[in-house]
Amino acid sequence: EIVLTQSPATLSGSPGERATLSCRASQSVGSNLAWYQQKPGQAPRLLISGASNRATGIPARFSGSGSGTEFTLTISSLQSEDFAVYFCQQYYNWLLFTFGPGTKVDI
């Protein structure tokens, strides 16, 4: 099983600030990594796939980078609607997809 670790567990920020979230895989997943945003009471929403490709309708302030075992999600300028939990997910191992534990972005 490929284990994903996310840091920090909680990130406190203010509107307008830059936020950097990290995801580390226990083995290489190439670029087979996605990022999701989840708000309370809602389903996750796909933000990034292929480590760096924004999904349809996702604002340009969200960007993803990395490959292999180290990945980053950057929010260039936090907006009030960005305060949520962010999960990374690997799909390199198509027999067992796994998610990270999440990073909560709050004020």
Next chain:
Amino acid sequence: QVQLQESGPGLVKPSETLSLTCTVSGGSIGSYYWSWIRQPPGKGLQWIGYLYYGGSTNYNPSLKSRVTISVDTSKNQVSLKLSSVTAADTAVYYCARGMGDFDHWGQGTLVTVSS
């Protein structure tokens, strides 16, 4: 715009079988993979399994002995059955489109396992 809607009992007794249906609207089930993912209250996400519209499946090894995912293309529905449930199966269950990254999700349905 594709929309997914989960439905099924919100309460299941221990040792019984959990059964949920995902109805897809605004698009066809054809040519896509469909997955089930769950999230225990206040916890992270666990992938349960996926099905290709043609019927091939793949399940999380930790759940494989208890899970069945099936499709009814005539109704544009994907179904999940999880047998011999325990309290540890209490979660919000989501259906989602995809077998790698999941680009469309249902709103989720909470299933509580309790007598």
